[in-house]
Amino acid sequence: MTTPILQAKGICKYFGPITALEDVDLQVSAGEVLGVIGDNGAGKSTLMKAFSGLVPASKGEIWFQGKPVKFHSPRDARNLGIEMVYQDLALAGNLPIAQNIYLGRDPTKRFGFINRIDHKRCLEMSQEHLDTLKIHVKNAGQKVEDLSGGQRQAVAVARATAFDANLVIMDEPTAALAVKEVSKVLELIKRLKSLNVAVIIISHRMDDIFAVCDRVMALFHGKNFAEAYINETSHDELIGWVMGASQHRETV
Amino acid sequence: MKNQPAETSAELASENLTAKISIILDSYGILLLIALMMIILHILQPDVFFTWRNLTNVFKQTAWQATLALGMFIVIVTAGIDLSVGSILMLSLMSLAIVSKAGFPWFVVMVVPIVVGIICGCINGIGITKLRMPHPFIMTLGTLYLFRGVGNLISGGVPISGFSEQVNFLGSGRIKLEWLLGSGAREYIPVSLIFVIIMYLVVWFYLEHTQHGRWIFGIGGNPNAARAVGINVDNMLILVYTICGGLAGFAALILAGRTNSGYPNAGLQSELDAIAAVIIGGASFFGGRGTVIGVFSGVFLMGLLRNGLNLMDVSVFWQQITIGVIIIIAVYLDVLRREIGTRK
Numbered sequence: 001m002t003t004p005i006l007q008a009k010g011i012c013k014y015f016g017p018i019t020a021l022e023d024v025d026l027q028v029s030a031g032e033v034l035g036v037i038g039d040n041g042a043g044k045s046t047l048m049k050a051f052s053g054l055v056p057a058s059k060g061e062i063w064f065q066g067k068p069v070k071f072h073s074p075r076d077a078r079n080l081g082i083e084m085v086y087q088d089l090a091l092a093g094n095l096p097i098a099q100n101i102y103l104g105r106d107p108t109k110r111f112g113f114i115n116r117i118d119h120k121r122c123l124e125m126s127q128e129h130l131d132t133l134k135i136h137v138k139n140a141g142q143k144v145e146d147l148s149g150g151q152r153q154a155v156a157v158a159r160a161t162a163f164d165a166n167l168v169i170m171d172e173p174t175a176a177l178a179v180k181e182v183s184k185v186l187e188l189i190k191r192l193k194s195l196n197v198a199v200i201i202i203s204h205r206m207d208d209i210f211a212v213c214d215r216v217m218a219l220f221h222g223k224n225f226a227e228a229y230i231n232e233t234s235h236d237e238l239i240g241w242v243m244g245a246s247q248h249r250e251t252v
Numbered sequence: 253m254k255n256q257p258a259e260t261s262a263e264l265a266s267e268n269l270t271a272k273i274s275i276i277l278d279s280y281g282i283l284l285l286i287a288l289m290m291i292i293l294h295i296l297q298p299d300v301f302f303t304w305r306n307l308t309n310v311f312k313q314t315a316w317q318a319t320l321a322l323g324m325f326i327v328i329v330t331a332g333i334d335l336s337v338g339s340i341l342m343l344s345l346m347s348l349a350i351v352s353k354a355g356f357p358w359f360v361v362m363v364v365p366i367v368v369g370i371i372c373g374c375i376n377g378i379g380i381t382k383l384r385m386p387h388p389f390i391m392t393l394g395t396l397y398l399f400r401g402v403g404n405l406i407s408g409g410v411p412i413s414g415f416s417e418q419v420n421f422l423g424s425g426r427i428k429l430e431w432l433l434g435s436g437a438r439e440y441i442p443v444s445l446i447f448v449i450i451m452y453l454v455v456w457f458y459l460e461h462t463q464h465g466r467w468i469f470g471i472g473g474n475p476n477a478a479r480a481v482g483i484n485v486d487n488m489l490i491l492v493y494t495i496c497g498g499l500a501g502f503a504a505l506i507l508a509g510r511t512n513s514g515y516p517n518a519g520l521q522s523e524l525d526a527i528a529a530v531i532i533g534g535a536s537f538f539g540g541r542g543t544v545i546g547v548f549s550g551v552f553l554m555g556l557l558r559n560g561l562n563l564m565d566v567s568v569f570w571q572q573i574t575i576g577v578i579i580i581i582a583v584y585l586d587v588l589r590r591e592i593g594t595r596k
Binding site: 052074075076077086088089092094099100103105106108116119 | 457476479482
């Protein structure tokens with residue numbers, strides 16, 4: 001078995017007296033799609049935010065590409081190629097698509113002694129990137145607030161993949177979408193996989209899990225509950241895991 | 253059920269036209285308003301209004317307010333507010349006056365208000381972020397009292413007048429136009445106007461063409477998005493309030509030059525004027541929207557209004573009422589325009 005690109009051991013997260021995560025392990029390899037399921041409040045989003053650096057873990061180790069790493073802010077994680085698509089998408093509606101994709105890492109050129117943003121190149125790069133992902137928008141200069149839900153989701157994915165991501169984490173990427181838009185996002189996930197990117201996807205929709213995931217793990221009350229390869233499990237079993245009840249299996 | 257009528261080309265064209273008009277109004281609406289006001293004032297006061305002297309007067313009177321409003325604008329873009337700019341201005345001005353009276357050389361006297369402004373702004377920024385104040389309104393409401401109190405304390409609450417020529421240069425210096433208009437010409441350009449234009453250009457470049465600028469707009473649009481992409485939102489906010497304070501320091505320097513004195517009532521309620529100018533200029537109170545040219549127009553519009561009403565001998569009370577009405581109308585027009593803009 002290849003070494004996992006991301007390996008987390010004994011992750012704990014406390015919010016004051018509340019224990020959100022307790023001793024959680026997780027691993028994912030390049031080109032693998034891992035599904036994470038669990039009931040509301042099971043700690044899925046918190047776990048992902050620990051990997052994206054937004055909410056650093058209280059305890060535990062994270063190994064990335066075989067090296068131990070510490071994330072203090074999303075910047076640390078992004079520098080390693082770990083990108084996250086948040087449930088609320090975290091886009092700035094007042095900015096154009098292009099500037100959202102490159103927000104925080106805008107392409108610049110020297111202008112005297114200062115770096116000025118290269119707006120033209122930003123537009124061109126965005127358009128090119130959107131084309132590779134086969135995302136269609138009128139033009140990359142459009143404001144994000146004028147887009148549909150699916151288009152916004154696509155922009156969020158585009159931002160996550162604009163800089164050769166190694167690992168893309170998606171929190172409920174299809175929850176707010178129309179049926180037609182869901183299949184597009186699932187296609188995007190498959191395309192990422194074919195580019196040898198590791199993907200972790202949180203979802204309540206079992207259909208999505210079965211459509212794209214290689215492996216699935218369940219969290220229950222902030223702890224590892226069960227895990228299986230997708231072809232060794234069933235819809236009903238996964239539902240059981242979410243409830244924290246039936247057919248408890250040991251990790252694979 | 254009604255049949256959906258096929259859109260005729262005429263309908264499409266008219267839709268296009270509305271869209272175009274909305275874009276034009278979006279960018280230049282306030283400039284049109286200013287032009288209209290100038291024409292009306294010219295008709296009402298044909299001998300006085302359109303004279304070099306009167307117009308430069310408007311600029312000289314509004315230069316310090318324009319500087320204050322510029323700082324307020326950057327803060328409002330982040331969806332914040334700085335109620336303390338008037339007090340920062342006063343504290344900077346009194347510090348300048350004290351240092352000047354103590355006999356320090358002119359360049360020290362000129363640097364002091366800027367440094368004081370920067371320190372005050374930094375205090376605001378640190379309070380808002382590190383003390384985790386629920387809203388900038390509260391922190392800057394506190395410092396509104398605090399800074400003015402300190403200003404009164406250090407000056408004893410009495411005016412201090414008489415600065416050197418160099419210190420007054422920014423606020424009351426003149427660039428004569430004899431070389432352009434022939435000797436004997438009395439026309440001039442106020443130095444403060446040149447300074448304000450440079451200041452606005454610098455801030456425009458900063459906001460539109462640097463990463464910081466885009467981050468500031470990003471924070472205003474969605475602070476969570478900014479955080480998620482790794483922008484250090486707290487540090488950016490501290491920087492923004494510090495810039496705002498520094499600009500208030502510059503405003504103090506301009507005002508010092510114009511009045512040749514530091515007085516305890518300086519900048520009283522000017523934070524409200526600054527907010528009004530920014531809002532009239534089309535910036536969104538909820539952050540992420542607005543232009544530098546809009547802010548300048550907002551300041552100029554208020555200056556013109558006061559000037560025009562003064563010329564026509566309208567009482568100050570009516571001026572207050574008029575400005576109040578204009579703020580409400582300006583924002584209402586903005587609401588209408590947005591509705592047209594988003595109608596699909």
